[in-house]
Amino acid sequence: MKFAVLVFPGSNCDIDCFKAVEQTIGQPVEYVWHTATDLSQYDAILVPGGFSYGDYLRCGAISRFAPVMNEVVKAAEQGKFVLGICNGFQILLESGLLPGAMLRNRSLKFRCHQTKLRVDNNQNPFTTQYAAGEVIDIPIAHGEGNYYCDDATLAELKANGQIVFRYEGDNPNGSVDDIAGISNKQGNVVGMMPHPERAVDQLLGSEDGKRMFTSILNAWREKHGAAVVR
């Protein structure tokens, strides 16, 4: 299974994502610059966190027009796995690959600390290695993570099981319904504000992010009739 880690001017979690893939599942992974126009060789696309284009206008609002994003849309349509983390989630929202929008944190402060997340959908390709309702430790680091959608969209997200993660206990940004991560209707595109790639080793404070990567690999192996890993 081959992974792409997108790199925009201002990405700063690209190396963490790359290392997380190498260390958790040992699969081939490459950096792909934002001007790339062909993602056909990759099975999964990671859109990493950071401050792409300096967060000018709105987080993700400029990156959404990068040439590579046309290819990400194509990859998503083909059923490939797309994971947007933090700024990556913001970019997927701006691209229309996921519904809703991101607002400034209710505190108007950049928040950077561990959070407790509840796995609300463990039937998603990114979360099958977690128990339903399991509470995990994953850090956040953002100023614009206050996820917003209107009532009709929220009802749809709930009805389709598209809410993948919610904050458990303290909601650090004021997001609607404590949402921390959502998927598209098909489940192959996920965006989340917390950083699983920063939680893949006890030295980092938590290993709870690891199973996102093993879940993705298993989902791909199942799709291709290969043995799954435990």
Ligand SMILES: NC(=O)CC[C@H](N)C(=O)O
């Ligand atoms: N870590 C990140 O990806 C930060 C995202 C974005 N720059 C924000 O502050 O909200």
